[in-house]
Amino acid sequence: MIGGSSVLSRPGGNSPPDRQAPGGQTFFSSAPREDHGRSRTNTTTRIRALSRSGELEERARRAHEVLRNCVVCPPQECRVNRIEDEEGFCRTGLLPRVSSYSSHFGEEPPLVGRNGSGTIFFAGCNMRCEFCQNYEISQCGGVGYAVSCEDLAGIMLRLQERGCHNINFVSPSHVVPQILRAVALAASQGLTVPLVYNSGGYDSVETLRLLDGVIDIYMPDAKYGRDDVALELSHAPPVTPAACRLQ
Ligand code: SF4
Known part of the structure; x- marks a missing residue:
């Protein structure tokens, strides 16, 4: 099992002041909003079907094996x-590191809606952009919380409970295997909102x-043409062909 431990370390000690570590503690400073139902239009019906058929678990298992000799990117x-x-x-x-998660209102308006996009910001990155605005999070290492897949699933469910219209994985490329496993767990526990x-x-x-x-929704950057x-x-190296294949 990926990240079988439910341990949640806190090496950086840099949790945002209005949030605490996932795992049952308070994470939002305000009370949950109402009107959750309208956002849950079950666009993740496919996920449930994949989960029921065992396909999601199988993909998570295959992805986990890629970590053994990592070529995830x-x-x-x-x-x-x-x-x-x-x-x-x-x-x-092995464990993904989460820098923060929240009901975020800084994304594109269709993702934000009334209650915000449920963003999960991952630490680390498979690029080292000289101009990165999140340099400390993406490139310095040891930042954020190391979370198990169970913890990550819990974060998704918590954001959904909060009324977020979607779960928005930010800088996820290097932790796709762990995300797949966490989605499988969350889907079995009632995750229904779309995934970004x-x-x-x-x-x-x-x-x-x-x-x-x-x-459900892909939001890739296309940073370069050369x-x-x-x-x-x-x-x-060489990023352009990969970016072009997404077009
Ligand atoms: S950058 Fe990370 S995810 Fe990509 S191949 Fe290297 S170890 Fe794997």
């Missing part, structure tokens, strides 16, 4: 054993296939 192809908690370019071992994949566009076709039918610029500014 093939242009990097670090081939470290993340199941043994080795870290590659993304500075993330908000990535830097540096994703492998193989990894995206694992997400097919699971993710590989030499991508390499210089994001240390991402």
Whole structure:
């Protein structure tokens, strides 16, 4: 099982002041809003079908195996054993690290609605953009909370309970296997809101296939049209073909 432990470490100690670590404690400063039902239009019916048929579990299992010799994002192809908690370019071992999660109102209006987009910001990244506005989170390592897949599922359900219109995975490319496992768990516990994949566009076709039918909305960046610029500014060789394949 991915992240079988329910341990939630807090190495960075930098939790936002209005939130505490997931796992049952208070995480939002205000009371939940009403009118949840209208946002739950069950666009995740597919996920439930995938879950019932066992397909989702099977994909999560296959994705987990990729971590053993990690090529989750093939242009990097670090081939470290993340199941043994080795870290590659993304500075993330077995457990994903969550920098923060919240009902977020800074996304595109269709995602925000009345109650916000349920954003989950992952620490670490498979790019190292010189211009990154979240440099400390994406590139410094050891930031945020290491969460098990059970914890991650709990976060999704908590955001849904809060009335968020969707679950919005931000910088998810390097933790897709863990996300798949967590979605499988959350779906079995009642997750119904749509899922948003908000990535830097540096994703492998193989990894995206694992997400097919699971993710409802893709929001990839297309940062570059020239590989030499991508390499210089994001240390991402060669990113352009991958981005182009998404078009
Ligand atoms: S997910 Fe991380 S360790 Fe795996 S290939 Fe990409 S950068 Fe390397």
